[in-house]
Amino acid sequence: MEEERSKATLLSLDYPFVKLPDHLMIEIFVRVPFSDWGQVSCVNKHWANLFREECLWNAALVKCFPLASLAKRWPGPIPRGPSKRRFSALYASKCILQLDDELSEIAGHTYLYLKEQLEISTMPPPSGILHGTIIDQFIACGKSRDKAHELASLIWLAVIENMEDNHQTFLLLKRLAFEGDVFLPYPYSRSYKVQWRIFERLFTDFRDCFPQSDYYDLMACAKQRFQPIPAAWLGY
Incomplete structure (x- = not known):
């Protein structure tokens, strides 16, 4: 009282x-x-x-972020947004992506964009479209194809790491694993590290969520892409 x-x-x-x-x-x-x-x-x-x-x-x-006001040019397909979103983007870039350079705000907005698109509850856009948008964003900023691919991989890994352990994340990761990047040219294909981390989360964090048929299908898919398969993915 x-x-x-x-x-x-x-x-x-x-x-x-x-x-x-x-x-x-x-x-x-x-x-x-x-x-x-x-x-x-x-x-x-x-x-x-x-x-x-x-x-x-x-x-x-x-x-x-006193230097943020100096950024005038904003190229690329991902919008900048109002002040609250800008703050969230800069905070994500500094605390999650560990970036603090001229691309930090753009990288932060790209992180928010990918995270929000993947968390759409009904049907997220295909991962190839999302990845292509990210690559185009960094190329529009004057970065090379190699640098764009490196930054996109960093953002994908950060988003995957920060997804909650719930059923929606399990379904999303499973979809990303089955989609693959077989027909996408560099730099529009996701990196080896990103694909590895998707399968790693599925076979470690969500192992008990699989129906038996899905588990064997996904394991066959993993064996086509990665050699050798870690023992932890096999359950021992």
């Missing part, structure tokens, strides 16, 4: 903190660790609305 009364006091209209103007509230929020923003935005409706506004995310970009 005491804790509830304290919360009520904090959120009451008489409490000085809630009387601060929005621009000062935003300056405070952008100095709070990013990992706590979800909790902060749930305190009350007004704070939640502030986290939906471009003003807060513009301030967050300036505070956390």
